[in-house]
Amino acid sequence: MGAVAPSGPTLARLEVAAAEIANGEPIVEIGAGTGPMTSEILRQAPASPVLALEPNPVLAADLQRRFPSVRVEQAFAQSLPERCAAWGHPQVRRVVSGLPWAIWPDSLQTEILDAVLAILSPDGRMVSFQYVHSQFLPAAVRFRTVLESRFGGVTQTPIAWANVPPAFVLVCDHPRLKERPGPTLHG
Numbered sequence: 001m002g003a004v005a006p007s008g009p010t011l012a013r014l015e016v017a018a019a020e021i022a023n024g025e026p027i028v029e030i031g032a033g034t035g036p037m038t039s040e041i042l043r044q045a046p047a048s049p050v051l052a053l054e055p056n057p058v059l060a061a062d063l064q065r066r067f068p069s070v071r072v073e074q075a076f077a078q079s080l081p082e083r084c085a086a087w088g089h090p091q092v093r094r095v096v097s098g099l100p101w102a103i104w105p106d107s108l109q110t111e112i113l114d115a116v117l118a119i120l121s122p123d124g125r126m127v128s129f130q131y132v133h134s135q136f137l138p139a140a141v142r143f144r145t146v147l148e149s150r151f152g153g154v155t156q157t158p159i160a161w162a163n164v165p166p167a168f169v170l171v172c173d174h175p176r177l178k179e180r181p182g183p184t185l186h187g
């Protein structure tokens, strides 16, 4: 359930289109890798400022060289709140993910989702791809359940059959804000 290969152009088009970016609004990408989604974000939303996080130093340096207009940071998605605040956009409406979520334990998924939810506005959306061949494996099913516990609406796009391997995009809407403690009753 990790990446078999970098996402191809058909999947990148599908995922970025599913994000429904308003050209000009700030966009966050997590797990940018070799940059197929980055390139597509710039194509579909050329006026949007983009923050791309990629922890691999070689990939991050290469991304910055190829996409000079993008703010590339060699960082894990867990640091999103600090990174977005320093960028000047503490809240965004759209997060484009290339993370291999399902290979991770629940605790790491939760840690990263906490960071994503901390920067998503109430009308925010996260998009993330999922390979067709692995969608019914227990880890993928479990991750879908985790997503459904953190977002009020999780839907999926049609399949990008031209991608190797075929994949679809999970579209996660209505981020659930952490419950705030209720008012204290006195008297």
Ligand SMILES: C[S@@+](CC[C@H](N)C(=O)[O-])C[C@H]1O[C@@H](n2cnc3c(N)ncnc32)[C@H](O)[C@@H]1O
Binding pocket: 002, 003, 005, 006, 007, 030, 031, 032, 033, 034, 035, 036, 037, 053, 054, 055, 056, 059, 075, 076, 077, 078, 097, 098, 099, 100, 112
């Ligand atoms: C499956 S690849 C996807 C790359 C690219 N987005 C694509 O679609 O081809 C996942 C990428 O996420 C990066 N990554 C792994 N753990 C991460 C984390 N905690 N935060 C951000 N990126 C991470 C990896 O270094 C890798 O480049």
